Amino acid sequence: MSGFVHDNRGNIVDLEQHVDLEADVHFMRMEWALDKFAIPRDKLPEELEKITSPFSMRWSLFFSEDRPRVAVFASRESHCLYDLLSRHEAGELRMEIPLIISNHQALETAAQRFGIPYHYFPIAGENKAAQEAAEIALLREHHVDTIILARYMQILSEDFVREFPDRIINIHHSFLPAFPGAKPYHSAYRRGVKIIGATSHYVTSDLDEGPIIAQDVVSVSHRDSVEDFIRRGKDLEKVVLARAVWHHVERTILVYENKTVVFH
């Protein structure tokens, strides 16, 4: 691959590799400058196919000026949403946020402050399928390719998830696989753990079972109440989610067998 780039006058600016010896798979991420590159953009897929097909390689091609279009889903908690919006505004996350979707009206002010359209889709039992269909239509209309669940407290249906394979990023408020499901801080408190955590992962049809992207933890003690767990956990949640989103939009994550290779 590096020979191919060099031969066509591409200047490699980043290169990372990983070999999973057990699975016998080679992973590679290469980033190169196109200034003097001999192959025009629109011919690149074709040329890549030519050189990779003999080796049964799978590849994806992204141009760094094509920013991922991201929809943020949130419910009532504001910490992850504000965190994403302020990072985005500061230029840390190279993506577009054409819209925010919520099953509550609580965070509309936050969206307005950052000038992002807010779409309210209340979910009440029987209307879920219809609401999801409407959401999907809206997401398509906005050419959204990635969804961030910023403490979105609704379980997406299998059909919905299937529309965005490896492109829905969730933050779960425990160090998975410990405490999946609802109210993990309460469960952690009852169990008397000395460490709490947060996990960001791609969403699959198995709840809280998707490929883990990032995790972090913080120490707690008997002096911490469940409210302390929640307060301190929020700091983990927003930082871990943002880290996962950063890697996703920088295209450094490769998903394989329900696991992730997260390059630098």
Add this chain to the structure above:
Amino acid sequence: MSGFVHDNRGNIVDLEQHVDLEADVHFMRMEWALDKFAIPRDKLPEELEKITSPFSMRWSLFFSEDRPRVAVFASRESHCLYDLLSRHEAGELRMEIPLIISNHQALETAAQRFGIPYHYFPIAGENKAAQEAAEIALLREHHVDTIILARYMQILSEDFVREFPDRIINIHHSFLPAFPGAKPYHSAYRRGVKIIGATSHYVTSDLDEGPIIAQDVVSVSHRDSVEDFIRRGKDLEKVVLARAVWHHVERTILVYENKTVVFH
């Protein structure tokens, strides 16, 4: 309590308290010097009973020169055993180790090097009850009050555990409640976690469900093989176990509702 100590010319050298508002229980640990203390040692329990009974307080009394007598149980992995023996020799752990018990012969050399009797109790299916009975007899003979399972790869029977309530300390090689049971590093590797951990806890009749004393974690990545998990996890195991043992022998742990209050 502090009034009682002061009034009898005891000098408080350490005092920690904790109030569990939810459970409405008050915890306290007080350490005082007996040099000029007005009440003789053998009368202390009686006096303590007098002043505490009106408040339905439960108390334990330890004299710091009475070192806990500890039996270490190990199997084939040496890292926790050597770690405990070298800390003990250096004076970090104020306890006696009258004996080491193992279901293998592998670590006899380690025991000999530190001059500690090694008792080999092979466990093979049908002999377990008999072997445990022999172990308990031996432990009683040596006045053992605390057992450390230093990567002892045998599950103790309920009967055995009942003999040493809140006095058997285990190290489990995962951040519980994630990955209980056998081969947690292999499970963690398969799940693709980004953090691995170790948990020290008191043993109860529910496997890996006892009160947690200490936990710690270390970051891993896709570059880590399961062998790397095991190697890096060993550092956690020995440090987390030693930390739990230190708190236990310093008498700073209070167990309550399957949880621990671990004072400084």
Add this chain to the structure above:
Amino acid sequence: MSGFVHDNRGNIVDLEQHVDLEADVHFMRMEWALDKFAIPRDKLPEELEKITSPFSMRWSLFFSEDRPRVAVFASRESHCLYDLLSRHEAGELRMEIPLIISNHQALETAAQRFGIPYHYFPIAGENKAAQEAAEIALLREHHVDTIILARYMQILSEDFVREFPDRIINIHHSFLPAFPGAKPYHSAYRRGVKIIGATSHYVTSDLDEGPIIAQDVVSVSHRDSVEDFIRRGKDLEKVVLARAVWHHVERTILVYENKTVVFH
């Protein structure tokens, strides 16, 4: 002390103590409910003085509904400011923010979004003393008792600092005492450290030498550029600063000999 509270029908809801045996000083923080308290608020200082003066105790009294009035100082980086404003709005930080002061205009939008007056005090060499005098006048006018330097990139004069002893909280972007002064991430990168950190401390007249309130770190490697250090460091900065502010406004910090006792 607890006797005093009990005798006057106060209900103690939180109590923490610390004894610095080396310095022979006892620290205590007690929080009690006033519902049925026998002593009226305005008589409390007098009564406290009576019972504490015989023991040469020093005390401070705060009522939890009296929220600290805090001025946030910022420059051009928005991450700490947005983090504080969104936590404040969510009710995590029980304080008032009557104003934001800046030596730049860059963050005026952020302030407007959260409806907080923004005061622009450009500092250019010779005008510093005059500008600081104007700032102090403004702070007095707003009855500000605490200042948060949320990545404020101006050194405050000794005179200014003297006005707010132990009441100016700074975030420094290194694990002090390593890398004090300007551009710590660049220095850390040059030194080749494997860990970077952030430190929140009270400001004294000695730059970056004040009592440390909170610190945290994150691992880095040879793969991290100085830009990565800065990006990842920002997460530390905002979380560490917020943690320090939380403890300050909850009145859990006691300053002593240029160190802090930070109760839970």
Add this chain to the structure above:
Amino acid sequence: MSGFVHDNRGNIVDLEQHVDLEADVHFMRMEWALDKFAIPRDKLPEELEKITSPFSMRWSLFFSEDRPRVAVFASRESHCLYDLLSRHEAGELRMEIPLIISNHQALETAAQRFGIPYHYFPIAGENKAAQEAAEIALLREHHVDTIILARYMQILSEDFVREFPDRIINIHHSFLPAFPGAKPYHSAYRRGVKIIGATSHYVTSDLDEGPIIAQDVVSVSHRDSVEDFIRRGKDLEKVVLARAVWHHVERTILVYENKTVVFH
């Protein structure tokens, strides 16, 4: 490089690269199996020189069955020494330890237990140069290529250090560059830090200024005395040192401009 290996029927089992864009240097570590390799061992250096010289590449070649010969230097503290010896015995560290050198007699028992010759070189002011000369002679005699300073409390002379460039590994008991020199835990305690650390680095003629290999930290609080710092710091010291030694003997460290590239 990978072409060279493949063309000669070598099977690459590990490959890691790093590009320092700022310094414009490319680093690579490649490990391959020699079973069917076309070039005999003794010809390899010559062939490597041929293909690398046109690109002004610098290279080192190691065969994995050639284990580094390591001398451990220790003084009075046993924790790092026991830790290294027990890891070595368990097969974690693939190296030979032909001898232990000490300026004290305290740890002779430890050496004997693990069957390693112990050489006592007391250092007293004026005899240092002579003792170091004798040590160097002994090290040469044993073909020692790497020295581990396992809490060796003597500063090596510049002449000594020059004999083993990038081959003396020290553990310093602080997170450098904070608290270089003597008694770092006491300094950390006085400064009131909330985190303490340990740093493993290659020794250069500038004390505590050599290339950092590994660092780790642990949280402390006002409840920790300087003795607690020391006790808890020891756990960091032994783990951080062992981690650095592991990377060194696995040949995964590249030193460059007083910094290290530490491959997995």
